[in-house]
Amino acid sequence: MLIHREQFFSVVQRFGSALLTGAVTAGVLVSVVVGSSGVCHAQQTSTREQSTIIMPESERPKYTADGQLIPFSPEVFREWIWVGEPLTPNDLNDGEANFPEFHDVYINPTAWREWKKTGTFPDGTVLIKELTSVGSKKAPSGNGYFQGEFTGLEHAIKDTKRFPAEAKGWGYFSFGHKYPLKTQAAQNPFASCAACHVANAKDDMVFTQYYPVLTAGKGK
Numbered sequence: 001m002l003i004h005r006e007q008f009f010s011v012v013q014r015f016g017s018a019l020l021t022g023a024v025t026a027g028v029l030v031s032v033v034v035g036s037s038g039v040c041h042a043q044q045t046s047t048r049e050q051s052t053i054i055m056p057e058s059e060r061p062k063y064t065a066d067g068q069l070i071p072f073s074p075e076v077f078r079e080w081i082w083v084g085e086p087l088t089p090n091d092l093n094d095g096e097a098n099f100p101e102f103h104d105v106y107i108n109p110t111a112w113r114e115w116k117k118t119g120t121f122p123d124g125t126v127l128i129k130e131l132t133s134v135g136s137k138k139a140p141s142g143n144g145y146f147q148g149e150f151t152g153l154e155h156a157i158k159d160t161k162r163f164p165a166e167a168k169g170w171g172y173f174s175f176g177h178k179y180p181l182k183t184q185a186a187q188n189p190f191a192s193c194a195a196c197h198v199a200n201a202k203d204d205m206v207f208t209q210y211y212p213v214l215t216a217g218k219g220k
């Protein structure tokens, strides 16, 4: 039972201190102390819950028993927030770009809302890079690069408990650059993915400098 100090003092005022024997006073004081420590504990719990973002089931990564990541399905991530589309065409990269060629990048909606609010990526952020080839270089609108077929898929996942501090809590996974894609993948070693992101990405391992949607949406 919680008794607030104000209630305690109003009881004292209404009935007069003469009515309170030493024993009753001690009993009420004990319940005030227990009551206020209970309130305090409840406040700490709710603050902790607020700082940990709970991701909905559809945005949570799934791993196999041996820690391989199962990719999010296109039906799921193509409904997320699309943040940009860098392009590294083969014909500007000696015939074979490292990541050919269009890179469509998506972020999960809960992480996007947190980014807009605080300008940070919470644990549970998922960034998807879906690759497509250059199809045509001519369209009714002019000469250029136009998307062809889907070719590849990469995931970056922030989970500071699961992934090493060296990679700032991010894990990198590649499901291949050719269809059919892998149906599961082990985490890539630091040198093959994370090292370049650590060295060059603007915001917490993410290349926000190439995504105007993220730059414009960043919260303070």
Ligand code: HEC
Pocket: 086, 087, 088, 099, 103, 105, 127, 128, 129, 154, 155, 156, 172, 173, 174, 188, 192, 193, 194, 196, 197, 201, 205, 206, 207, 208, 210
């Ligand atoms: C040599 C540097 C380099 C390496 C190595 C590298 N990346 Fe990236 N990555 C980039 C750059 C630059 C971008 C943004 C522009 C772009 O897509 O070309 C990016 C973007 C991404 C994105 C989109 C979100 C973001 O962080 O901007 C994902 C996901 C991603 N990379 C995954 C991977 C994976 C998985 C590997 C390893 C297989 C990898 N990267 C290796 C440079 C690199």
